[in-house]
Amino acid sequence: MVSIKDIAKKAGVSISTVSYALNGSPKVTEETRQKILAVAEELKYVPNAAARTLKTRETKVIGLYLTDFGGAFYGDLLQGVKEVLNQKGYDLIVCSGKRSHRFLPERTIDGAIVLDATFSDKELLKYAEMGKKIVVLDRELDHPNINHVFLDNKAGATLAMEYLWENGHRRIYVVTGPKASYDSNQRLKAVRQFAERHELDVKEVEGRFTKESGELAAERIFQEYEEPTAVFCLNDEMAVGLYMYFRKTDLVIGRHIHIIGFDNIELAEYISPRLATIDYSKRKWGALASEQLLKMLSGKSVEHERIYVKLIPGESVGSLSNR
Amino acid sequence: MVSIKDIAKKAGVSISTVSYALNGSPKVTEETRQKILAVAEELKYVPNAAARTLKTRETKVIGLYLTDFGGAFYGDLLQGVKEVLNQKGYDLIVCSGKRSHRFLPERTIDGAIVLDATFSDKELLKYAEMGKKIVVLDRELDHPNINHVFLDNKAGATLAMEYLWENGHRRIYVVTGPKASYDSNQRLKAVRQFAERHELDVKEVEGRFTKESGELAAERIFQEYEEPTAVFCLNDEMAVGLYMYFRKTDLVIGRHIHIIGFDNIELAEYISPRLATIDYSKRKWGALASEQLLKMLSGKSVEHERIYVKLIPGESVGSLSNR
DNA sequence: CGAATCCGTCGAAACGTTTCGAGACACATT
DNA sequence: AATGTGTCTCGAAACGTTTCGACGGATTCG
Numbered sequence: 194m195v196s197i198k199d200i201a202k203k204a205g206v207s208i209s210t211v212s213y214a215l216n217g218s219p220k221v222t223e224e225t226r227q228k229i230l231a232v233a234e235e236l237k238y239v240p241n242a243a244a245r246t247l248k249t250r251e252t253k254v255i256g257l258y259l260t261d262f263g264g265a266f267y268g269d270l271l272q273g274v275k276e277v278l279n280q281k282g283y284d285l286i287v288c289s290g291k292r293s294h295r296f297l298p299e300r301t302i303d304g305a306i307v308l309d310a311t312f313s314d315k316e317l318l319k320y321a322e323m324g325k326k327i328v329v330l331d332r333e334l335d336h337p338n339i340n341h342v343f344l345d346n347k348a349g350a351t352l353a354m355e356y357l358w359e360n361g362h363r364r365i366y367v368v369t370g371p372k373a374s375y376d377s378n379q380r381l382k383a384v385r386q387f388a389e390r391h392e393l394d395v396k397e398v399e400g401r402f403t404k405e406s407g408e409l410a411a412e413r414i415f416q417e418y419e420e421p422t423a424v425f426c427l428n429d430e431m432a433v434g435l436y437m438y439f440r441k442t443d444l445v446i447g448r449h450i451h452i453i454g455f456d457n458i459e460l461a462e463y464i465s466p467r468l469a470t471i472d473y474s475k476r477k478w479g480a481l482a483s484e485q486l487l488k489m490l491s492g493k494s495v496e497h498e499r500i501y502v503k504l505i506p507g508e509s510v511g512s513l514s515n516r
Numbered sequence: 517m518v519s520i521k522d523i524a525k526k527a528g529v530s531i532s533t534v535s536y537a538l539n540g541s542p543k544v545t546e547e548t549r550q551k552i553l554a555v556a557e558e559l560k561y562v563p564n565a566a567a568r569t570l571k572t573r574e575t576k577v578i579g580l581y582l583t584d585f586g587g588a589f590y591g592d593l594l595q596g597v598k599e600v601l602n603q604k605g606y607d608l609i610v611c612s613g614k615r616s617h618r619f620l621p622e623r624t625i626d627g628a629i630v631l632d633a634t635f636s637d638k639e640l641l642k643y644a645e646m647g648k649k650i651v652v653l654d655r656e657l658d659h660p661n662i663n664h665v666f667l668d669n670k671a672g673a674t675l676a677m678e679y680l681w682e683n684g685h686r687r688i689y690v691v692t693g694p695k696a697s698y699d700s701n702q703r704l705k706a707v708r709q710f711a712e713r714h715e716l717d718v719k720e721v722e723g724r725f726t727k728e729s730g731e732l733a734a735e736r737i738f739q740e741y742e743e744p745t746a747v748f749c750l751n752d753e754m755a756v757g758l759y760m761y762f763r764k765t766d767l768v769i770g771r772h773i774h775i776i777g778f779d780n781i782e783l784a785e786y787i788s789p790r791l792a793t794i795d796y797s798k799r800k801w802g803a804l805a806s807e808q809l810l811k812m813l814s815g816k817s818v819e820h821e822r823i824y825v826k827l828i829p830g831e832s833v834g835s836l837s838n839r
Numbered sequence: 840c841g842a843a844t845c846c847g848t849c850g851a852a853a854c855g856t857t858t859c860g861a862g863a864c865a866c867a868t869t
Numbered sequence: 870a871a872t873g874t875g876t877c878t879c880g881a882a883a884c885g886t887t888t889c890g891a892c893g894g895a896t897t898c899g
Contacts, residue, residue, distance in 0.1 A: 194646075196855055207879045212857060222877065242622035243569035244855035247884045252566075254624070262594035262610070271585035275613065284616050286609035287585070290598060293607050299565035301577070323517075433786060463756060464786050519885055530849045535887060545847060567885035570854045 730757020
């Protein structure tokens with residue numbers, strides 16, 4: 194409501210002087226700045242973001258795109274992103290769904306971090322081509338305006354397989370994510386390599402990275418059950434689905450059936466038996482992604498970063514020797 | 517980059533005609549509209565949100581303020597909000613932290629839904645006073661520009677107490693949230709009323725609505741333990757904290773120690789034994805909140821809404837008779 | 840047939856900033 | 870005294886829309 198113009202009038206100076214004063218330009222004398230600040234305060238002036246954006250072409254807001262708001266998975270990641278961003282004077286908004294894509298071309302946000310499989314490569318490339326800066330977390334995309342923080346999926350999947358192997362497991366199933374998922378494919382690739390190296394026959398069941406699909410997968414595995422069997426779920430969410438299923442049977446997890454996941458979601462720690470899984474710092478992942486994005490926005494060059502993983506043992510995987 | 521002006525030039529019409537055409541005004545003939553649309557398409561025109569906002573004074577974006585991005589608690593709520601909003605042509609952005617408050621006065625968003633105890637009443641009232649429309653979910657605030665969807669905390673707390681009572685429990689502890697929490701206070705009030713009615717002596721331990729504080733509370737309770745004791749945690753998060761603690765002792769939950777929570781978070785279902793708790797539709801809560809907000813924005817009157825609760829039994833509470 | 844009505848189009852102002860270039864003034868330099 | 874050098878302030882244009890009022894031409898009406 195009250196604009197820079199009102200301040201100018203009341204303070205008896207020009208509009209431009211007010212603007213300079215408010216923005217801390219050295220062009221204006223300390224005395225007039227104080228006067229202007231006082232008037233602004235008195236009038237309860239608040240800058241109009243739209244007008245400023247129209248002129249400066251930037252919003253100091255960056256968007257984070259998620260597939261859905263559900264996943265407990267995201268908490269730490271968002272925290273990491275937010276910390277970095279706020280510290281550099283940027284704000285974070287979290288978005289989901291196709292509608293919100295408009296923020297990118299319409300310049301509501303300066304850049305985006307994407308962790309949303311429903312956001313197509315094609316669309317992303319289109320925006321990148323328009324000059325928008327983007328960091329993707331769930332795919333690799335080759336474009337000067339797009340960067341990527343590499344999560345070491347393969348190392349993680351290999352760790353998981355080794356853990357099962359060392360515990361004596363030889364009949365192993367893997368429950369994959371959707372075929373289109375980059376993470377799933379990377380992890381699966383490592384599983385296959387491991388299998389080949391050890392001359393194992395790893396059976397593959399396709400899931401959708403959800404609890405429900407995990408439950409379905411469990412059903413299939415149960416039908417073919419030949420004791421003892423270990424299952425590597427390519428994410429924890431599906432592992433929880435297996436838990437749900439096997440609780441209804443007389444197989445006990447960690448004894449008759451062995452499960453390991455990937456992601457170390459919160460639930461993995463609280464469910465019992467403790468789910469063995471692959472952990473990585475989601476917070477750091479988010480922090481690195483934002484740092485990359487900010488560098489891109491300020492025209493600096495970015496070096497490729499990588500997130501390391503580690504194994505979290507859990508009672509969901511028992512040793513075959515001490516049955 | 518390409519603006520309405522470029523379209524006008526290329527199509528050989530005036531700027532205003534382009535604007536009318538693009539906005540589907542009946543003032544322009546179908547023929548010219550098609551021509552303009554074609555040119556816009558060809559030029560890959562995208563409207564500039566800042567310019568439009570500057571003129572129309574609205575963004576068609578509403579903000580949802582959360583204390584932090586952590587809580588798995590929010591998923592369904594956000595889903596409910598988003599569905600309603602999208603259907604009415606609005607977008608949702610999720611925000612957290614003081615910095616983002618600027619969106620309200622700076623007109624980046626048309627209105628806000630607040631579920632964030634760190635957002636002070638005073639500040640909220642200030643924005644309301646400026647004319648911003650707000651729906652609060654975690655407090656009651658009396659202002660024409662602020663509304664509220666009522667969650668039946670008292671009924672929920674009473675249900676929980678009755679459940680414990682009917683299962684024969686008489687030595688009951690309640691673990692509260694922070695003193696400043698509206699929800700905690702409402703629930704606690706009902707607990708006290710129940711205690712008075714049944715001439716019970718309910719011991720109160722103060723928590724902070726987090727797992728860690730639940731664990732601490734458990735420690736205190738354990739020291740005073742006199743079998744059998746039931747604990748009503750004023751939210752599930754803290755109940756999970758109790759689980760963590762008691763797993764380290766030789767008390768088994770649902771047998772020697774009995775626990776009930778409030779909120780029915782996802783974890784409550786997957787933890788074992790299943791946590792008894794109070795459930796309510798978070799999705800509906802979100803949906804009602806957004807509907808209220810949209811009504812306020814269009815100047816309609818809003819009627820007060822209320823969310824009902826129900827008891828979810830769980831094995832975390834056993835009957836005292838069949839020990 | 841002249842006047843009234845309607846319809847599609849247009850020009851221009853406005854929204855609230857930022858920022859460039861120029862103006863005004865004071866002071867120092869030759 | 871004329872010129873030069875800074876310093877502070879100002880006016881005006883620009884960003885990309887929306888929308889009001891006006892305009893001219895075609896149609897309808899009495």
